Amino acid sequence: MRRAAHEGFNVRASTSYQPLQEKESALLVSHMLQDPNGWDDHLKRSAASTVLSAVYGWLPIDSSADSLVGRINEMMHRVVQACLPGAFLVEIFPSMLYLPDWMATWKRKGKDFFRKDTAMFEELLDDVRNKMNSGSSTPCFAATLLEGEKKFMLNNQEAAWLAGTMFGAGAETTAAALSVFMLAMTLYPDVMHCAQAQLDAVIGRGRLPTFDDRPNLPYIEAMVKEILRWRPVGPVGLPRRSMQDDWYKGYFIPKGTIVVYNTWAMNRDPKYFPDYDEFRPERYLDSSGQLAEAISDTHSLGHFTYGTGRRYLRPTFTYIHVKGFARICMGKDVANQALFIDIATLLWAVNIEKARDKNGEHIIPSRTDCLDEGLVVYVTLSHVQRFC
Numbered sequence: 001m002r003r004a005a006h007e008g009f010n011v012r013a014s015t016s017y018q019p020l021q022e023k024e025s026a027l028l029v030s031h032m033l034q035d036p037n038g039w040d041d042h043l044k045r046s047a048a049s050t051v052l053s054a055v056y057g058w059l060p061i062d063s064s065a066d067s068l069v070g071r072i073n074e075m076m077h078r079v080v081q082a083c084l085p086g087a088f089l090v091e092i093f094p095s096m097l098y099l100p101d102w103m104a105t106w107k108r109k110g111k112d113f114f115r116k117d118t119a120m121f122e123e124l125l126d127d128v129r130n131k132m133n134s135g136s137s138t139p140c141f142a143a144t145l146l147e148g149e150k151k152f153m154l155n156n157q158e159a160a161w162l163a164g165t166m167f168g169a170g171a172e173t174t175a176a177a178l179s180v181f182m183l184a185m186t187l188y189p190d191v192m193h194c195a196q197a198q199l200d201a202v203i204g205r206g207r208l209p210t211f212d213d214r215p216n217l218p219y220i221e222a223m224v225k226e227i228l229r230w231r232p233v234g235p236v237g238l239p240r241r242s243m244q245d246d247w248y249k250g251y252f253i254p255k256g257t258i259v260v261y262n263t264w265a266m267n268r269d270p271k272y273f274p275d276y277d278e279f280r281p282e283r284y285l286d287s288s289g290q291l292a293e294a295i296s297d298t299h300s301l302g303h304f305t306y307g308t309g310r311r312y313l314r315p316t317f318t319y320i321h322v323k324g325f326a327r328i329c330m331g332k333d334v335a336n337q338a339l340f341i342d343i344a345t346l347l348w349a350v351n352i353e354k355a356r357d358k359n360g361e362h363i364i365p366s367r368t369d370c371l372d373e374g375l376v377v378y379v380t381l382s383h384v385q386r387f388c
């Protein structure tokens with residue numbers, strides 16, 4: 001599965017999604033201008049639509065309330081709730097695994113969800129297969145999976161789940177990161193003006209930003225990193241199980257312990273980020289304004305919001321010999337691309353300001369205006385934003 005996912009979403013393959021990401025960013029700006037107060041819905045629609053196109057080759061969808069998006073989001077919501085440490089007693093009392101179904105509601109529910117979700121994902125994959133057979137399919141991750149059925153050694157159900165999981169993992173997280181961008185722009189207008197000055201100098205007013213501009217827009221690249229570092233959309237990592245007995249700073253960690261890495265704290269380590277609470281993209285730039293060498297030990301990303309990486313050697317983390325797939329997001333290159341082009345296009349087109357109250361005074365958004373949706377944290381500011 002990892003190999004298949006890597007093939008569809010590695011750094012080189014990710015560039016094939018750039019044309020659709022450019023189109024989606026223009027559509028996002030157009031929706032924002034038509035209906036500024038609905039900014040939150042536009043971000044969700046745009047992220048869902050981009051990932052659906054990348055995974056299933058769909059045309060842009062109209063609304064974040066599209067019934068399929070709703071169904072997949074509902075499924076992901078269940079998954080993230082289940083991932084929260086301590087969500088089920090069986091984590092604490094593993095012997096409960098052996099209870100028969102009729103005594104364990106969680107087992108019955110799990111099986112029922114699995115049946116329904118499998119039917120939904122298989123239907124989506126069949127749709128791509130039918131299009132391929134009739135010669136009307138567009139390049140997408142599901143098509144790559146079907147073309148490489150033998151190479152990847154996945155059965156139909158596994159391929160269907162892999163594609164469906166890609167959507168679930170990518171849509172909500174990207175939309176949430178964009179909501180953090182909105183919060184940052186209202187709190188740090190100077191950063192917005194700096195980014196806009198670079199956009200004006202590099203692009204001017206005659207055309208929209210494209211991916212070709214990426215090497216010339218280091219400030220926007222730095223903003224993407226800072227958005228992910230400053231308010232990680234997943235403040236805690238996915239739970240893992242230690243595979244051997246270990247010691248860490250005098251604490252014994254027995255084999256089989258569930259370990260959760262603290263993304264929030266790691267992104268705010270004062271050793272690397274002395275003014276960690278400030279939103280300051282400049283921390284990722286060198287004195288000539290170019291992207292600086294990676295901040296020490298953050299596996300070149302500059303934060304841990306995509307996970308910790310396989311070869312992570314920072315002292316605070318060496319004890320984690322974990323069982324699981326990756327320790328890094330498989331879609332990080334597609335996500336970084338989406339954030340880059342959406343932020344560049346939005347800031348090229350609009351100013352983002354605090355709304356004003358009845359007396360014309362700015363309403364100051366709280367730094368903690370957030371909504372916890374399981375493992376993913378959204379910023380919720382719908383009443384305090386406006387564009388001009």
Ligand code: HEM
Pocket residue numbers: 002005009051165166167169170171173174177233234237238305306307308325326327328329330331332334335
């Ligand atoms: C801002 C956006 C995103 C964030 C913050 C994010 C974050 C993460 C994190 C923290 C993990 C868990 C890493 C670990 O500890 O194992 C993960 C895994 C994953 N992500 Fe993302 N993600 C984002 C976007 C995406 C996108 C756009 C896709 C695909 C289109 C995607 C696909 C995946 C997949 C498939 C995994 C599971 C990897 C594995 O276990 O092998 N993500 N992501």
